[in-house]
Amino acid sequence: MKLSVIITTHARPDSLDRLLESLIPQLDPDRHELFIAENGTPQPSRIETGFAEMHIHDPLPGKCRVQNRAIVAAQGSIIVLLDDDLVVSRDYIAAVQHFFARYPEYAAMKGRILPAEDPWAKVGMMAPYLDLPIVDEGHEVIDVRGVLGANMAFRSSTFDHVGLFDERLGPGAAGHEEETEMSQRIRRAGMRIGYCPDALVYHDVDPERATRERYIRIARERGYCRTLHEHHTLSNAIAERTLAALRLKIARLMHAPVARIAREERRHAVAQGIIDGLRNPGPTSPQ
Numbered sequence: 001m002k003l004s005v006i007i008t009t010h011a012r013p014d015s016l017d018r019l020l021e022s023l024i025p026q027l028d029p030d031r032h033e034l035f036i037a038e039n040g041t042p043q044p045s046r047i048e049t050g051f052a053e054m055h056i057h058d059p060l061p062g063k064c065r066v067q068n069r070a071i072v073a074a075q076g077s078i079i080v081l082l083d084d085d086l087v088v089s090r091d092y093i094a095a096v097q098h099f100f101a102r103y104p105e106y107a108a109m110k111g112r113i114l115p116a117e118d119p120w121a122k123v124g125m126m127a128p129y130l131d132l133p134i135v136d137e138g139h140e141v142i143d144v145r146g147v148l149g150a151n152m153a154f155r156s157s158t159f160d161h162v163g164l165f166d167e168r169l170g171p172g173a174a175g176h177e178e179e180t181e182m183s184q185r186i187r188r189a190g191m192r193i194g195y196c197p198d199a200l201v202y203h204d205v206d207p208e209r210a211t212r213e214r215y216i217r218i219a220r221e222r223g224y225c226r227t228l229h230e231h232h233t234l235s236n237a238i239a240e241r242t243l244a245a246l247r248l249k250i251a252r253l254m255h256a257p258v259a260r261i262a263r264e265e266r267r268h269a270v271a272q273g274i275i276d277g278l279r280n281p282g283p284t285s286p287q
Contacts, residue, residue: 004076061172095198107191111151111199146183177225223273241271
């Protein structure tokens, strides 16, 4: 089983170095290949791994576009996709290989993501606004509805069936939802997605991400992105926003915990983002 690892990166040299330090010792040049898919920087970064990696650089922003280029070039029967702001556990590669060998029924894998540090200790009461991509669905392999972009893997044949990532979505484009849209296509094709608890990574806890303004902006962007790949109506979106505003008002009047307030603010911002998208439609087909 040949395995291709693709790391998509943008202007995070220190984080990328930490990821590579955790990953490279697990790679065998006879069975694995490594792609560094860099986008949105004027010049390619200088990367020295000691491994025969392939460095794909695109000066224009667009995670999905450069990621798709790497997927097309990859030779592995299994394709692993990782973000650059995490480190992998000691047996990560072995866990991915075991998952796909042991469970042939799964077309894609959702890996486990834990915070590298205690968010509450790092950012205090702003932790509910941190919006980290945390995944912890227990210690057993189970069916799940979707993958998460920071730590996911696919059989290469899956892309043959459903196509590549929608380049309208994701960082550097509309911002988000690329893995959600891909998961929907996989399910519509009748294929299954499995959660692998042993494919564990640890995500950086960046205090700069823990702001209410950023949290609400991202939620609103997510709502907009949903209008690019899902069907929504303006009347339903306005009703959802009205309900969300009511829930938020009640939570504030009840002096609810900050985590509850944050959830209601997110619900309201997503609904507003859907309204934004319906009133100002974006591109209607993949670029």
